[in-house]
Amino acid sequence: MDHLPEVIQELITKSNEAKNNAFCPYSNFRVGAALLTDDGTIIQGCNVENASYTLGICAERCAIFKAVSEGYRHFKAMAISTDVEKLYSTPCGACRQIMYEFGSDMDVYMTRPDLTYIKKTPRDILCYPFGPEELRMLKSGEVPKVDGDLNDNKMVDGTGDAKAHKKHKGDTAIPAQ
Amino acid sequence: MDHLPEVIQELITKSNEAKNNAFCPYSNFRVGAALLTDDGTIIQGCNVENASYTLGICAERCAIFKAVSEGYRHFKAMAISTDVEKLYSTPCGACRQIMYEFGSDMDVYMTRPDLTYIKKTPRDILCYPFGPEELRMLKSGEVPKVDGDLNDNKMVDGTGDAKAHKKHKGDTAIPAQ
Amino acid sequence: MDHLPEVIQELITKSNEAKNNAFCPYSNFRVGAALLTDDGTIIQGCNVENASYTLGICAERCAIFKAVSEGYRHFKAMAISTDVEKLYSTPCGACRQIMYEFGSDMDVYMTRPDLTYIKKTPRDILCYPFGPEELRMLKSGEVPKVDGDLNDNKMVDGTGDAKAHKKHKGDTAIPAQ
Amino acid sequence: MDHLPEVIQELITKSNEAKNNAFCPYSNFRVGAALLTDDGTIIQGCNVENASYTLGICAERCAIFKAVSEGYRHFKAMAISTDVEKLYSTPCGACRQIMYEFGSDMDVYMTRPDLTYIKKTPRDILCYPFGPEELRMLKSGEVPKVDGDLNDNKMVDGTGDAKAHKKHKGDTAIPAQ
Numbered sequence: 001m002d003h004l005p006e007v008i009q010e011l012i013t014k015s016n017e018a019k020n021n022a023f024c025p026y027s028n029f030r031v032g033a034a035l036l037t038d039d040g041t042i043i044q045g046c047n048v049e050n051a052s053y054t055l056g057i058c059a060e061r062c063a064i065f066k067a068v069s070e071g072y073r074h075f076k077a078m079a080i081s082t083d084v085e086k087l088y089s090t091p092c093g094a095c096r097q098i099m100y101e102f103g104s105d106m107d108v109y110m111t112r113p114d115l116t117y118i119k120k121t122p123r124d125i126l127c128y129p130f131g132p133e134e135l136r137m138l139k140s141g142e143v144p145k146v147d148g149d150l151n152d153n154k155m156v157d158g159t160g161d162a163k164a165h166k167k168h169k170g171d172t173a174i175p176a177q
Numbered sequence: 178m179d180h181l182p183e184v185i186q187e188l189i190t191k192s193n194e195a196k197n198n199a200f201c202p203y204s205n206f207r208v209g210a211a212l213l214t215d216d217g218t219i220i221q222g223c224n225v226e227n228a229s230y231t232l233g234i235c236a237e238r239c240a241i242f243k244a245v246s247e248g249y250r251h252f253k254a255m256a257i258s259t260d261v262e263k264l265y266s267t268p269c270g271a272c273r274q275i276m277y278e279f280g281s282d283m284d285v286y287m288t289r290p291d292l293t294y295i296k297k298t299p300r301d302i303l304c305y306p307f308g309p310e311e312l313r314m315l316k317s318g319e320v321p322k323v324d325g326d327l328n329d330n331k332m333v334d335g336t337g338d339a340k341a342h343k344k345h346k347g348d349t350a351i352p353a354q
Numbered sequence: 355m356d357h358l359p360e361v362i363q364e365l366i367t368k369s370n371e372a373k374n375n376a377f378c379p380y381s382n383f384r385v386g387a388a389l390l391t392d393d394g395t396i397i398q399g400c401n402v403e404n405a406s407y408t409l410g411i412c413a414e415r416c417a418i419f420k421a422v423s424e425g426y427r428h429f430k431a432m433a434i435s436t437d438v439e440k441l442y443s444t445p446c447g448a449c450r451q452i453m454y455e456f457g458s459d460m461d462v463y464m465t466r467p468d469l470t471y472i473k474k475t476p477r478d479i480l481c482y483p484f485g486p487e488e489l490r491m492l493k494s495g496e497v498p499k500v501d502g503d504l505n506d507n508k509m510v511d512g513t514g515d516a517k518a519h520k521k522h523k524g525d526t527a528i529p530a531q
Numbered sequence: 532m533d534h535l536p537e538v539i540q541e542l543i544t545k546s547n548e549a550k551n552n553a554f555c556p557y558s559n560f561r562v563g564a565a566l567l568t569d570d571g572t573i574i575q576g577c578n579v580e581n582a583s584y585t586l587g588i589c590a591e592r593c594a595i596f597k598a599v600s601e602g603y604r605h606f607k608a609m610a611i612s613t614d615v616e617k618l619y620s621t622p623c624g625a626c627r628q629i630m631y632e633f634g635s636d637m638d639v640y641m642t643r644p645d646l647t648y649i650k651k652t653p654r655d656i657l658c659y660p661f662g663p664e665e666l667r668m669l670k671s672g673e674v675p676k677v678d679g680d681l682n683d684n685k686m687v688d689g690t691g692d693a694k695a696h697k698k699h700k701g702d703t704a705i706p707a708q
Binding site: 018020021023025026044045046048050051052055057061062063064065066068069070071073094097098101130131132134135 | 549551552554556557575576577579581582583586588592593594595596597599600601602604625628629632661662663665666
């Protein structure tokens with residue numbers, strides 16, 4: 001498996017091991033995650049469910065909250081695993097938001113039990129994000145600097161919807177009724 | 178304003194009106210949303226914050242939960258508004274997940290106060306989703322039917338990362354240590 | 355049924371009706387809630403689940419967020435219903451927190467399908483609360499005014515733990531190591 | 532401070548240390564928690580906020596999710612700390628619910644910076660709970676065994692509301708309209 005760095009192979013292996021601690025008596029669906037910090041430490045997380053379903057936590061957020069509580073703020077990569085042969089382990093929207101806060105460009109390995117995977121960044125899977133930078137701009141009233149995503153035509157091009165694009169370019173305003 | 182159907186113009190206008198009911202004493206950041214149901218009804222939502230920040234709700238989820246509690250299950254479009262001139266109102270990851278559950282292909286208008294907007298679908302902004310169909314497949318062990326996103330190469334093509342693509346195509350397995 | 359005001363009888367009936375709109379494909383457990391606003395309006399809520407369990411909402415929070423988005427800020431009473439014969443419908447901790455924000459002294463009717471009930475206030479079931487008043491005091495550094503709960507001995511009496519009580523009364527400080 | 536076991540003194544000290552890792556750029560309000568597992572290990576947690584306020588986590592839940600991901604399922608005690616001189620650090624409703632799932636009878640030390648505290652159990656501060664046992668009963672249709680709270684008159688006595696009590700005792704049914 002020389003196509004992946006050893007540390008990433010270990011990350012994926014540890015995300016599978018992490019499933020062993022999953023607390024999922026309500027869904028019986030185990031999820032594991034492993035997070036690679038900027039100093040090379042690997043931190044594992046799993047899903048932790050609650051009798052009031054909405055108060056549980058996913059494996060990805062568990063790993064990140066855990067790492068932050070240990071003082072880490074920047075991450076290089078995350079691996080996610082389930083027991084399902086047929087699908088890659090893609091994170092829910094809430095987990096994408098938490099990943100984005102701490103590592104919009106980290107490599108996220110969404111794996112299958114056979115250890116094949118899809119690799120994306122939080123920025124890829126939370127396109128047109130609302131994150132810390134956006135919130136800062138919202139509060140300061142600034143225009144975005146680096147990332148054009150939030151105010152250029154690429155956003156509309158993104159849909160390949162030429163008509164919407166043309167309209168957007170013209171910035172035609174819709175009058176309040 | 179004939180470039181948008183009247184109902185969409187009304188939807189955007191009502192998402193702005195919805196901000197008036199926002200309960201945001203902690204962030205002082207008003208958000209409004211308006212949801213178009215399949216029978217043409219428009220339902221408004223706003224952010225509702227809590228002293229325990231994590232227990233509040235965003236405007237988009239507020240509108241959807243409200244509509245579902247009125248018996249609606251399918252939606253055609255949603256508009257989102259804030260008071261910020263410079264940025265389009267993009268939803269957080271949790272709101273994308275809730276939108277996806279009830280209308281993965283609805284038109285989401287992320288607007289600015291000048292009523293210009295970006296139009297996307299939940300599927301566009303929650304790419305490689307984990308949603309009801311995926312959960313059903315996970316539990317049944319089926320392969321995805323319609324949407325190829327979750328098991329063909331487009332997922333890797335998505336990043337335009339040829340190297341990752343090649344590796345993925347080959348489905349090279351990483352052996353457990 | 356003259357032992358309860360008609361409006362409360364209607365509230366309890368409507369909390370049972372509200373179950374009909376519950377979206378609970380994951381738990382198959384229907385919950386309904388009905389909220390009485392200070393102008394006598396009754397607003398219904400139900401649980402709305404999500405494929406990512408943690409992102410759903412309970413019936414009680416659904417009803418409150420809905421009411422707030424309609425401009426209501428103060429509530430007189432809430433009724434909660436499930437389909438379970440044997441137990442009263444008690445709210446989860448998150449719902450208690452949301453109730454507390456908008457009506458710490460409203461009457462909460464935790465009912466059974468036979469329409470018998472337990473009546474409590476959010477203050478009763480979220481004792482020693484962390485709420486808006488507490489947060490305001492935290493930020494201002496004030497001492498609590500009205501409610502003694504947060505800094506008098508009743509807190510310790512509450513446990514009937516005489517030893518803890520004595521210690522607390524003396525405010526014996528524990529030295530940092 | 533020989534009035535408390537050394538391990539509890541250490542627990543309270545570590546809950547204060549845990550604040551140092553708090554990620555709270557949005558509220559600027561640091562919270563720390565320390566959890567004592569049944570094998571004597573102490574696990575620290577802090578609040579971790581997010582640009583989308585509702586997706587952050589409190590210190591208490593952070594510590595518990597972290598411990599569960601390390602394989603712990605039962606806890607003896609938790610200490611909670613903030614920087615506020617005047618108030619005891621009481622948990623929000625969501626945290627009470629998560630505590631209840633894993634240790635309804637553990638000692639929860641709600642402290643002040645001067646290290647004085649209030650001691651309660653999750654059962655004390657989430658009275659008339661909806662927890663795992665209740666959910667099991669709901670699904671099985673059983674009557675509660677051990678804890679009478681959920682179906683005897685003590686629930687109504689709890690408020691000392693004699694009138695409600697009398698009504699409840701009679702189990703007078705409210706007819707559907």
